[in-house]
Amino acid sequence: MVRGGFFDRRVGPAAVGLCLAAGLARAGGTPENVLLIIDPLDRRSLEVGHHYKAVRGIPDTHVLYMEPGAADYGAFAQFNLAALFATIERRGLWGQVDYIVISASDTFYVSAPDLVSDGCSPVTRFSLSGAYSLAFSADEILAGGLASSFGNRFYAGSNTPQRFDSEFSWLGGNPSNDPNARRYFVGALLGYTGTRGNSAAETIAMIDRSAGVDGTRPAGTFYYMQTTDQARSGPRHNAYPGAVSAIVGLGGQAEHLFAVLPEGRHDCLGIMTGIATLDVPGADLTILPGAFCDHLTSYAATFDIGSQTKMSHWITNGASGTWGTVEEPCNYPGKFPHARTHVFYFQGMSLGESVFRAVSYAPFQGLLYGDPLTRPHDHIPTITVSNPPQGTVSGTIGLTQSGTTTRPGASITFFELFVDGRRYDDAFFFQTLSLDTTLLSDGWHDMRILGYDSSPTGSAGSWAWPIVVDNHGRSASIVAQKTTGNWNTAFTFDVAADGPGLREVRLLQHGRVVAASKSDEASLTVHGWTLGAGVSRLQTEALYADGMLVRSEPVEVAVTFGGGNPSGAPPVAHDFSIHVDPGADALVELAHTFDDRDVPLGFEVLSPPAKAAIVPGPDGPFRLLRADADATGMDTMTFRVTSATGNSNTATVRILYAPCAADFNGDAKVDTLDFLGFLNAYTAADPRADVNGDGAVSSLDFLAFLNLWTPGCP
DSSP states (O other): OOTTOSGGGSOOHHHHHHHHHHTOOOOSSSGGGEEEEEOTTOHHHHHHHHHHHHHHTOOGGGEEESOOOOSSHHHIIIIIIHHHHHHHHHTTOTTTOOEEEEOSBSOOEEEOTTSEEOSSSOOOEEEHHHHHHTGGGHHHHHTOOEETTOBOTTOOSSSOOOOOOTTSOEETTEEOOSTTOBOOOEEEESOBOSTTSOOHHHHHHHHHHHHHHTTOOOOOEEEEEOOSOHHHHHHHHTTHHHHHHHHHHTTOOEEEESSSSOTTEEEEEEEEEOOSOOOTTTSSEEEEEEEEEEEOOTTTTOTTSOSSOOTHHHHHTTOSEEEEESSOOOSOGGGSOOTTHHHHHHTTOOHHHHHHHTOOBOOSSEEEEEOTTOOTTOOOOEEEESSOOOSEEOSEEEEOEEEEOOSTTOOEEEEEEEETTEEEEEEETTSOEEEEGGGSOSEEEEEEEEEEESSTTOOEEEEEEEEEEOSSSOEEEEEESOSEEOTTOEEEEEEEEESTTEEEEEEEETTEEEEEESSSEEEEEEEHHHHOSEEEEEEEEEEETTSOEEEOOOEEEEEOSOOSOOOOOOOEEOOEEEEOOTTOEEEEEOOEEOOOTTSOOEEEEEEOOSSEEEEOOOOSSEEEEEEOTTOOSEEEEEEEEEOTTOOOOOEEEEEEOSSSTTOTTOSSSOSHHHHHHHHHHHHTTOGGGOTTOSSSOSHHHHHHHHHHHTTOOO
């Protein structure tokens, strides 16, 4: 059972009621609504994930490096979902993340026997995408007793489009505060890299064509194919005429044909068919970028069984998305997308929203495969700001935003302000946005404004602008000694920070620590193999004793897939610090570097933290910590990286349970009790008294604490 359950993460009736009253379903297919999972030990996952992040413009804080699968659903809920929710919580992304996108992976399902009943064929697997889609229902699933026909409450029995928002509970396709309503994510797998799947190159090509077609509203035809395979085609036959009529009524083109594939047609915006085996590569047809194509059959996503055509064939031949089941589902129509998938899609919903709204059963076995953000038929608004901030900013800044759309009858009605991927303000069309920069750390920040139109799909456009904040006289910098290389390349970065109370500087890749130093100036090295292929953004992050984190402007490095001769040197591990709230979970990376792709690595915790438990999970370069409810002060965890070429040095993760070092006892105030608590720890040479983080308790720590305690916490 996941600690604390997931019920507390569902929107309460009052919150839903307020949102409904305001009519603010403001989320959907934009990069600010994505959490991207990349496996840090899978070279194809790294390459594809980094490409997807760059092409889609996903904020650095919306990337989670962890192994996406688990041995079984119990382990998945205990570790993966706990790590997912902990990351969303720590990064302040509640109510923002709608899509859980899994980079290319060598796994496509989670073993889940005896949890869901089915009168036709046992349910023993959940799809990887479905397991994340149903994250809010984990406790309900683990309790057992659910049927495979358990309803997807976002499903709509009409052609009405609706922008998806994970912040809402859904019932009957609408936001609801009814107890039977449920929350979801839209989970999707970009590609399966195992046998019968897609190569990294094929998946990257899919990403490029999907992003490239957004908002272009391409001409073409949606094809509904009625085959003679009654078991696989029959479940959707009756829905085809209505879907064709709806698309044509909306000004589009759709046809209901009696064949397996639309041979001779080279304008396929989407194909829905039903047959076990079909020759997609050999067919005389052209699948246009952005198309969703599927064939209702038992084993389309069961990649470990050779029979029947796999869903990957659609991606290879031009589609942007597809759907299949990871084991025998029986031919329940509710387990597959309804014909109105294309009706939703043509009205401007994203691919992920359209498919999820058209599947009436909870997606236990159904795998959404491809790019869920694809939205070729959308009218993407243009957002402008008349007074973008110039130079360094401080205090409160105002922004005068506006937007336009080409959608007939629509206007831009609502705006949201994001900084570093986190929502800070919102405004209606007649209001202006403002940002109190004192809520931010000093340094570089990624600022974006999203504007939404008045249509049911709530189409969003964006405006982006970097800002540099200076309220406290602190700054950080980074210089890359080289910006291109391969797996064996040692990328060295000159990092620096200034300002009072500096504890350490570290090197971040998309929010994860990959190297660190206690000096205010350092040269930090990380190998291309550790970073992974593709384009990565790296920043200096400086940690100060009062808890402030200051980041530099990012630099980009490009790592090619492949390399030359490794150095033969053992891996290197890095010390660094992390803040963890008492009673909270935190996924902690084990910062290291290594350059040999052919030598497997092990990650060994030598001494666990005293005030936090390590949640059982994968043995990769990360650990999930569960802090004690009364944890205060400082704690440590030591680790090393093992390999056939030798073991790394022993590295220490310093865990700081109080966000401000002056609040020594963690009671959220600074008073004489904090001074006495520190004095007692200092006298006993307790590691918690190592305020300056130099690994020793000395008079320097006494002076450092006194300098922090005198002004108190900010």
